[in-house]
Amino acid sequence: MxxxxxxxxxxxxxxxxxxxxxxxxxxxxxxxxxxxxxxxxxxxxxxxxxxxxxxxxxxxxxxxxxxxxxxxxxxxxxxxxxxxxxxxxxxxxxxxxxxxxxxxxxxxxxxxxxxxxxxxxxxxxxxxxxxxxxxxxxxxxxxxxxxxxxxxxxxxxxxxxxxxxxxxxxxxxxxPRAAKAPNEDHSQPSLKASTFVANRLQLAGPVPTDLRHRYVGFAPFIKAMFKRKGIEGMILHRALHRQHTFIYNWAKSTVYGITSASEDEDHRQEGEGDSGEGKGNSLSTESEAFARQLLKMTSHGTHGRIFTYVIMLDGEWRFTETGEEFSIQFLSKHTMHSDVSIEIAFSGEFFVRSLHGDDTSDEEHTSPSHPSEYELVIDNDSGTYRPRSDLLPTLQAYLASPENLAAFGRVIAMDGFDEKLKKWKENRTNVKSEFRNSKGKGRENGKVV
The missing domain is CATH 2.60.40.150 (C2 domain)
Known part of the structure; x- marks a missing residue:
């Protein structure tokens, strides 16, 4: 009616x-x-x-x-x-x-x-x-x-x-499929390994109803922080809110845009065809444009990058690169990303990598590959919200939906305690460490793992 x-x-x-x-x-x-x-x-x-x-x-x-x-x-x-x-x-x-x-x-x-x-x-x-x-x-x-x-x-x-x-x-x-990040030169997909960038992407809703997680009050100060109770709780809440505001602030250097299918038309006119087991033939150009934007914001997974993320209840995906060289590593990461939100949809870490396992690819991609040549590996490694592992298939289906990242060759959602995943992350951390130690010199440092 x-x-x-x-x-x-x-x-x-x-x-x-x-x-x-x-x-x-x-x-x-x-x-x-x-x-x-x-x-x-x-x-x-x-x-x-x-x-x-x-x-x-x-x-x-x-x-x-x-x-x-x-x-x-x-x-x-x-x-x-x-x-x-x-x-x-x-x-x-x-x-x-x-x-x-x-x-x-x-x-x-x-x-x-x-x-x-x-x-x-x-x-x-x-x-x-x-x-x-x-x-x-x-x-x-x-x-x-x-x-x-x-x-x-x-x-x-x-x-x-x-x-x-x-x-x-x-x-x-x-x-719109809005994307927001500091103004870095994305004409080349790889940024410097030490560049800290805070990103936001708007996923298409609705977020599945099951994807709803509340903070885990494993210590009294955690409950006080989220509920702003007591002097300690108010101080911690304010400190994390200020960190969120500082990291995700808007300035003249901020790049804000709407993902557009016209960019994919430009790639096709330059001679790039669909790839990835024929999957590209059935994908919408909007999904391809969105996938390309994620690849740009993650620098195509080069230098072993791993990202910490939260997905909010309204579908906003917030993420930054994580690592010892970033001060964000020492914060309450997921709490900061969520701006001390009591509930979120999902949180953890993720990375993107080539499906072809090319460990000797050049540091810079002069002609970025089609999204179907990449996979997104995402997990629930978050001590603050501790997303349920039985909901990983729901997260995977949501991200891999035609409205979102169907253009990727593969989307995998894994348990943060999975030994295979731990090994993959360890390998990526080693690659990044090698790159930092050698100051980015040499062909090996640009590899994607």
Whole structure:
């Protein structure tokens, strides 16, 4: 019935005008929107999803055209809170204002074909920080009224169809396949072995319902840290939150993008054909683009790289390289990645490697291979959340699904205590150690194991 139907919606944040001034040097800002979508299902706390637009630099009239595809939306609609922020990596981001919206319009319900068109809304600056309001008044006085004062945002919502599942009453992100990492030169797939990069990738939802793990309070201070109880708990919680913010912060060096099938078309036009036992012929180009992005972010598995990861309940995959040379090795790694979240979907370590076992491949791939020539090996090696080993097949099926990494030649989910896996990791650690000791010289150091 339409009253209980679930829909997939495309939300677009088009642009904004007269953003409050945050930078007094040139009377501009570095604005972005943090978007919170909430749905009240009537039997508990509302479900909430979050999305972030890219940052537009040194402007008061940014154009975002940021698209967000969310599924599982009930016909009665959702609440959308748009918080306008100014990016300030050296300090903390400043809140410039907020607009709170409801879709569909009063007296309406969602149905197939419904769309709002571009709608204009006020961004209320009184919900922003005092500094930004003062900045706008100063700019207006200095420029003799040339600086506009009324901040507006343009938003549109479109129902693109019914949700794939009409029984799963969770909201989840379908797209965009956003990727975020510091600005490294990805024209070559291999970064320096000592380069520390924090990565985020948005997996297509919904995350399987069974993939839900709560922190394991194996010591009193762990419980205190997650629940922010007592002085020790509050200090630890704040310290890990600050570490998460520092490592995953946005700055001018940050690369944010949407994986696109057009990149795969470019590879094909350059003469790269499908490979991997014919599997590539049946794969969607979107899956290939997503797999290529993961290969870039992991430098194609060169130099024995191993990554620590968490997958959040909303499908966001966060990971960094792990190793003795990185200070992250000495933190509570999975707690930091999750930003001290009480529950996550899954956590552990992973690496990518060539299916062909080429241990003497060149250090740099001048023409990156097709994703079907690689495999992803992922485990549940996490003392903080201790994901269940019996759910590894569920994790494997989710990651290897056509919506995610089906373009990989193989995806293997293994128990962290598996002796074969331990041996593989040991070999990779040795390769990395050899590379570091020899400062990257020689053909052997670029091998993939």
């Amino acid at each position: 339409s009253s209980t139907a679930l829909y997939t919606c495309l939300i677009t944040i088009h642009r904004a005008t007269n953003v409050p001034v945050s930078d007094f040097n040139n009377f501009t800002s570095d604005p972005y929107f943090h978007i919170s979508l909430s749905v009240n299902i009537g039997n508990g706390a509302p479900q909430i999803l979050a999305h972030r637009t890219r940052t537009e630099r040194s402007t008061r009239d940014p154009t975002f055209d940021s698209k967000w595809v969310v599924s599982g939306i009930p016909s009665r609609g959702f609440n959308l809170a748009l918080t306008l922020m100014d990016e300030d990596p050296g300090n903390h981001d400043d809140k410039l204002g907020q607009a709170v919206l409801w879709f569909p319009f009063a007296g309406q319900t969602f149905e197939e074909g419904w769309e709002s068109g571009e709608q204009e809304y006020d961004v209320h600056k009184r919900k922003g920080e005092f500094k930004s309001r003062v900045g706008s008044f100063v700019a207006k006085a200095v420029t003799r009224e040339k600086v506009g004062h009324r901040c507006r945002v343009w938003v549109s919502v479109k129902v693109v169809g019914k949700a794939k599942s009409q029984t799963d009453h969770r909201i989840y992100t379908l797209g």
